[in-house]
Amino acid sequence: MAIKVGVVGATGYAGVELLRILLGHPAAEIAAISSVSYTGKAVSEVYPSLQQICDKTLVDEQAVVDACDVVFASLPHGLSENIAEKCDQKGALFIDLGADFRLYNEADYTEWYGGLTYRDTALHQKAVYALPELFREQIKGKKILGNPGCYPTSIGLALFPLLQSGAVDPDSIVIDAKSGVTGAGRGLSLTAHYPECNEAFSPYKVAMHRHTPEIEQTLSIAAGRAVRVTFVPHLLPVNRGIVSTIYAAGCGKQSAESVHKILTGAYAGEKFVRVLPLGTVANLKNVKYSNYCDLSVHFDGRTGRVILVSAIDNMVKGAAGQAVQNMNIALGLPEDSGLQFVPPAI
Template sequence: MKTVGIIGATGYVGAELLRILLNHREVKVTALSSVSFKGQDINSIYRNFIDKTDLVCDTIDDVLEKAEVIFTALPHGLSEGIAAKCIAAGKICIDLGADFRLSSEDEYKFWYERGFSHPELHKESVYGLPELNKEKIKKSKLIANPGCFPTSIELGLMPLLKNSIIDTKGIICDSKSGATGVGRGLGLSSHFPELNENFAPYKIGAHRHTPEIEETLGAMADDKVTVTFTPHLLPISRGILSTIYCNPKEAVDLENLYKLYKDFYKDQPFVNILPLGETACTKNVRYSNYCHISLHLNHRKDQIIVVSTIDNMLKGAAGQAVQNMNIVLGLDETEGLTFISPAF
């Protein structure tokens, strides 16, 4: 049984990681860290853990000493040094932040206003979208867990780009997220009077997930891909719905597209292609690690519309990180992750 630690355990993603891992049959959580709550029992911060664990929030060094697999659930810029220590000690690091998602340091500087502090590690890291890079993940000790919006978009488009069915320019990604995507820290946008009974886009044309989406889609298409990505904040706690508009290179048939998607994802346990005529929605993926995809054409049949939904805290973050851990440890990919969304 492998020992596991979580650095940044008191954020929403860290808490979701702990919730999943406490029910995982093949690993044991041995250490947690939190700068804000150092020395406090995790079950005093999140009362859902009462009588489930008595772990105390220690230091980062404590986690590195006590665990073989390290999850870093931290803001960008804080994980590279920790990852370097993990690799030097022969441990596995799964980073849920943005530090290793981009291969280009120039792009990282532009979007995150800082360079790589450990550029050598970026040659070792693997982008952790299992449906794309499963074989590479198996051999890696440093995994960059994808962002939540990118996960929904990339899974929605991968069959089309891998099979050169759509133009790589002019893809429109219209995405909506629940408030947990903003994080646990207080801010005006997530203040209840601002969020409740409201719906608005943010960071229009300038969201930091844009280069991640374009780089990963480009790898899928083996060509440069450009997207217009607009995120919106929904007055719900969790969930992402991405409506993606793309132009086929030639006339397409919806039945054939459906068969293509079903065949493409037939061996991927967490991607479900809905029957034609149905529409993916956030309700049916809440609290699950599944992605639901529905396929549509406009009335002229000259534009493909893909709807892709995930739980931003699970397939968009903590669940996918555990999926990556399962893969790199040689475990059943679905271990600890087969929970089904509640019906209401």
């Protein structure tokens, strides 16, 4: 019997990407999908790419919770706690694509998310930060999953094994990351307005982006002590994709070969993390529409600095694909179920 899954916030960019992926999942049946602005309309009216593939009518949030065994929430932050609570009461799996269950330290959430607090701390204690390749064992069998942010996914995967093995200095990390415009969601804004972002390129939220505490949470777990990073995101005038270029001082005698060996060892057997051969550079073109994270390793022998390039699709490995990967792990399904699509070459 198919697993009944539902998406709250199915009309957003990450939500509709979940539909695209779940429609191809062999064990899942999309039972209900919700919207506030488009309730009563077919989702294919909002996104014509879904015509005759998914013409489901958008309902309200409660109807999704009532109908489903697995509920994905793809909403602005601050709206997920109530849904998680209802899922918890009925024993459904809840996967939050937003930020409400990502941070273990409530004070960080309050500081970086406009003073919001955790209303039900016991509920948060049941949640796990679900970056599959790093925390797989903790995800298995859990009922509340905080799906990671897009930038933190690309950065955590690149740096975790190097910090864990002591290959780089935790106090030296600088991250220069670029995201396509879909990262900002479907809502209209001046920065995402075509003439404003097309043929433009600039950093934004310099050293004050909300993903900073989430990145630091993962890296601190890896290093076994508090890590602070300098994180500067940029808005790239493409629709999708993230490239993070990461700089850190090597510890001891490091080389491209030694760093590459650590990463290939850490990700041996991991389907969705591809450590590229030395001499090649990760490129968002090669991961678009896929659940892959491509990592390339470089070493500046003159300065002793390790340079990592990490590329993902922000809406797949950075959101919906990773959420489905997490569902698979939590339910004991094959981890790549529904995620076997190949990235287009061009």
